[in-house]
Amino acid sequence: MSTVNYQSTAEFLHRAETEKKDVFRITADYPDMTIDDAYKIQEKLVAIKLGQGHRVIGPKMGLTSQAKMKQMNVEEPIYGYIFDYMVVPEGGALSMQELIHPKVEAEIAFVLGKDIEGPGMTGAQVLAATEYVVPALEIIDSRYENFKFTLPDVIADNASSSRVVIGNRVTDPAGLELDLVGVTLSINGEIKDFGAGAAVVGHPANSIAMLANMLARKGEKLKAGDVILSGAVTGAVMLSVGDTVSAKLDGLGEVSFKVIE
Amino acid sequence: MNTTTKAEKTEKFAEHLDQANIQGRGVSPLTKLDPNLTVREAYQVQLLTIQKQLEAGQKIVGKKIGLTSVAMQNLLGVDQPDYGHLLNGMVIENGEEISFHKVLQPKVEAEIAFVLKKDLAGPRVTEMDVLQATDYVLPALEIVDSRIADWNIKLQDTIADNASSGLYVLGGKPLSIDKLDLAQVGMVLYKNGEIMNTGVGAAALGHPATCVAWLANKLFEYGITLKAGEVILSGALSAAISGEPGDHFQARFAHLGEVNVRFSNKVDQ
Known part of the structure; x- marks a missing residue:
């Protein structure tokens, strides 16, 4: 049994991202890796990116659907961090050659008006602290071959975070029932998947509350101005060059991008 | 096949399906009895079954559209929906309990129900015609059921079986x-x-509304018009979920x- 070297494992995953070269899951070498180990690797990975001058625009939630949690045999979602370099402008182009094997999911993004600090945070308190919600498309791109990973692998890999497109219409959530927001994800005009907000741990605001409570364990909080992805409402759909991807969210508007070489 | 034998076959298949209701368990697929059964013949079986229920005192209160999702169409290897008739005996009030003896192997689907204020006669009915003819919409649960054992259905089986209709519940407010x-x-x-x-x-x-427009145009082939006041279940918004005694949906x-609706705990009443 070998001890995990957080720094070198983080560098290994960072290289996979920058060189666009998928790697075998790290738990193959470290079968005893714990969730705590995995988040420590993620912290080192985040530190590397910050050291290069990148800025965190907000944390994000992953594995928020019942189906994914069952598939991974976990009871709570995971989190990662979205950086400024990951942002693709609304209506803009996603460059395929910068990525490995990207997939897209439709989500509701929260922008906070006030800090939120766990533990004991609830969905209702999240809504009260939310300045507005925005439609978003998250592009996930696991650094692992064929998206084959265990829970510690994906946590260490910054929850597969890769790119994000944020819509340009903001809405006060006060007048919305976010768990009932109908969402369609289309590629080249054809609906590929759909769902309602409740697909995200029962209610997207509950997902943000869970995130605040998880971050509290390491003494962190969600901050005013953070743009937070609450988790996928739809399944993840593979992308190809030439795709025009769009999501429609009832009451929130639309968001789209195209995939280029 | 001459006309007499065709009518006899329709009659025989309608009686075969009715055996499921009499015996309280599913029967073998019609497509096993006749692998060459056509869609048109299957609709004739459905129409005869409905005719018998009308003679027994039931009233047609609406229609339902089935196989409206890509997933269901792929499952049955078809590229278009089907339809069935809604009778007054299928109505369950919102929040009521369903005796399990009323069903065989129920599954529950959530749908949007349309109630029309104007007749809709095909052909060439558009989505906009449907919206203009709509009085109001309601949230609905459809309890689909199959008279064919283990839901072992092909397209023709479900069409003959009134598009696997069972019961339905309307909720919300207009x-x-x-x-x-x-x-x-x-x-x-x-x-x-x-x-x-x-x-x-x-x-x-x-x-x-695309589903309702499809229905209006399909019914034209059979000389049927959608009538003002009819309830139309437009198609499932997600996958059907199996119901057991005691389950609340x-x-x-x-x-x-x-x-919402609940299945009774008591299986034999």
């Missing part, structure tokens, strides 16, 4: 479609308080409200 984008209406389906799946109006052929819809 809502005008004014300012509603039915394609984006979100829905959450719960069984015993647990989320089973979520859906959206667009799951039904891209837009629920609820669907919550954006804008439209909720609808």
